[in-house]
Amino acid sequence: MTKTSAATTTGRPRRSNGQWIIDGRAPLNPNEEFKQTGTSPLDVRERIETIYARQGFDSIPSDDLHGRMRWWGLYTQRAEGIDGHRTGTLGPDELSGRHFMMRVRLDGKSVSPDQLRVLGGISNDFARGTADLTDRQNLQYHWIEIESVPEIWRRLESAGLQTIEACGDTPRGFLLSPVAGVDADEIIDPSPMLETIGRRYLGRPEIANLPRKFKTAATGHPSLDIAHEINDISFVGVRHPELGPGFDLWVAGGLSTSPRLGERLGAFCTAEQGPDVWYAMIRLFRDYGYRRLRNRARLKFLLADWGVEKFRQVLQDEYLGYELPDGPAPARSVGNPDHVGVHEQKDGRAYIGLVPQVGRLSGDVLIRLADAMEGAGSARVRLTPHQKLVVLDVDPDAVEDFLAEVAPLGLTARPGPFRRSTMACTGIEFCKFAFVETKAAAAALTAELDRRFEGVEIGTPISLSINGCPNSCVRIQLADIGLKGQLAKTAEGSEFAYQVHLGGGLSTMGRAEAGFGRTVRGLKITADEAADYVERIVRRYLAGRSDGE
Numbered sequence: 090m091t092k093t094s095a096a097t098t099t100g101r102p103r104r105s106n107g108q109w110i111i112d113g114r115a116p117l118n119p120n121e122e123f124k125q126t127g128t129s130p131l132d133v134r135e136r137i138e139t140i141y142a143r144q145g146f147d148s149i150p151s152d153d154l155h156g157r158m159r160w161w162g163l164y165t166q167r168a169e170g171i172d173g174h175r176t177g178t179l180g181p182d183e184l185s186g187r188h189f190m191m192r193v194r195l196d197g198k199s200v201s202p203d204q205l206r207v208l209g210g211i212s213n214d215f216a217r218g219t220a221d222l223t224d225r226q227n228l229q230y231h232w233i234e235i236e237s238v239p240e241i242w243r244r245l246e247s248a249g250l251q252t253i254e255a256c257g258d259t260p261r262g263f264l265l266s267p268v269a270g271v272d273a274d275e276i277i278d279p280s281p282m283l284e285t286i287g288r289r290y291l292g293r294p295e296i297a298n299l300p301r302k303f304k305t306a307a308t309g310h311p312s313l314d315i316a317h318e319i320n321d322i323s324f325v326g327v328r329h330p331e332l333g334p335g336f337d338l339w340v341a342g343g344l345s346t347s348p349r350l351g352e353r354l355g356a357f358c359t360a361e362q363g364p365d366v367w368y369a370m371i372r373l374f375r376d377y378g379y380r381r382l383r384n385r386a387r388l389k390f391l392l393a394d395w396g397v398e399k400f401r402q403v404l405q406d407e408y409l410g411y412e413l414p415d416g417p418a419p420a421r422s423v424g425n426p427d428h429v430g431v432h433e434q435k436d437g438r439a440y441i442g443l444v445p446q447v448g449r450l451s452g453d454v455l456i457r458l459a460d461a462m463e464g465a466g467s468a469r470v471r472l473t474p475h476q477k478l479v480v481l482d483v484d485p486d487a488v489e490d491f492l493a494e495v496a497p498l499g500l501t502a503r504p505g506p507f508r509r510s511t512m513a514c515t516g517i518e519f520c521k522f523a524f525v526e527t528k529a530a531a532a533a534l535t536a537e538l539d540r541r542f543e544g545v546e547i548g549t550p551i552s553l554s555i556n557g558c559p560n561s562c563v564r565i566q567l568a569d570i571g572l573k574g575q576l577a578k579t580a581e582g583s584e585f586a587y588q589v590h591l592g593g594g595l596s597t598m599g600r601a602e603a604g605f606g607r608t609v610r611g612l613k614i615t616a617d618e619a620a621d622y623v624e625r626i627v628r629r630y631l632a633g634r635s636d637g638e
């Protein structure tokens with residue numbers, strides 16, 4: 090393989106970015122060091138099962154506790170009883186408690202009623218009833234004790250579910266259109282391609298130590314329902330004039346503190362080529378990705394230095410071994426990508442998009458949803474990248490009974506506009522990075538806003554995202570109104586508040602292209618002020634918007 094030299098710009102000696110293929114593998118920071126110990130960070134599983142689960146929390150060394158356990162979807166959650174908030178003097182590791190968040194990756198696959206019962210049983214038996222949907226189609230538990238982990242894995246895996254590489258510097262959980270294979274307007278069903286990628290490549294040691302996380306998404310739906318601009322690789326369904334349906338490739342998007350939208354590679358691939366293209370891309374990232382600084386390690390920094398043309402050339406020449414044809418861009422999005430409501434499938438049955446309260450379910454809700462689905466003839470449900478659920482294959486005659494049955498579970502297909510379009514991250518209840526509370530604040534805020542705007546015609550939904558810190562786990566920069574928890578300076582010292590981002594959005598709902606919201610200088614609001622603030626902004630927007638806006 091001919092290695093491609095790194096971007097250098099001046100006559101000064103080049104500083105190593107820790108690119109394996111250019112600089113060698115000598116670790117340049119403690120994270121890189123622990124990742125290279127042993128065959129793979131995935132080796133930690135054996136220690137969890139044979140040592141830590143038997144000997145207890147205190148037997149776990151720091152590199153495993155705060156490092157390798159993520160490779161199996163385990164993160165320490167925020168300590169119980171720490172007074173107040175993250176102060177700026179305490180780091181995330183010091184705020185760690187003795188319980189874990191466990192993330193189950195679903196990769197956009199449909200979940201059967203039996204699998205829901207397994208997920209619900211684990212929630213009730215080991216996670217104090219918690220079960221949160223994430224905006225990456227994962228399900229997260231809290232309050233997990235290390236002693237329970239082997240039994241949880243046994244139950245999950247016997248039901249065909251897994252936590253492998255759900256966190257860590259790995260190929261993270263895949264996003265898939267929640268209506269893949271069922272919607273009549275779909276251009277191409279990407280689910281077999283993602284299945285193949287997962288089956289072939291998850292857990293492979295040679296791609297289990299990446300510079301940072303690597304996010305994958307695929308859709309063939311015209312609503313562009315997988316936030317394709319913020320993944321490391323996105324397969325977006327298009328029709329090639331000569332080659333037929335396939336995918337337009339988008340690369341190197343990502344949010345967090347240096348947000349960058351993904352870019353079109355300009356290349357087209359078929360569903361059959363998809364797994365090879367994915368594997369080529371992830372090895373390119375493994376070899377050329379920057380490993381010196383973690384906050385400059387995501388693929389987006391490499392693309393920023395190389396540009397799309399070089400990126401595509403290296404991908405084709407050094408990893409794929411053939412050229413991809415040029416292809417068309419996706420058409421402007423059509424329809425709401427959240428899929429909320431009752432919709433007809435191409436086979437005449439119905440799919441129903443359900444809204445929980447800010448992504449929060451419980452063990453009992455999962456179990457009772459399974460019963461309701463079976464009563465309505467459905468054998469599968471998918472999670473969505475909007476913290477929602479889509480129940481598939483519902484008997485059209487059973488829709489209203491089904492909706493009546495799930496309403497007491499807090500699930501609705503006909504939510505108010507703010508409940509529908511609001512997402513909230515985990516926040517200070519469990520997350521050691523958080524500055525502020527988010528879930529309860531978001532639930533109260535959306536209820537209040539839906540009350541204040543009852544009967545008002547809002548039209549295109551106004552998205553609202555509430556984050557507990559700048560990490561952007563629910564895409565604050567890409568919401569119409571994003572609220573970001575932070576420690577804000579005041580005349581008296583500091584206080585916990587939300588910084589406001591306005592005017593962001595993905596290229597969905599007919600919007601031509603994605604764009605980041607802008608912060609309003611000096612504008613910070615508290616949770617108590619949020620309803621008045623959002624109401625003012627929305628009323629001003631409704632009064633002043635132009636036709637078609």
Ligand code: SF4
Nearest residue numbers: 514520523557558562
């Ligand atoms: Fe935690 Fe911050 Fe992510 Fe919210 S955005 S879940 S507070 S890391």
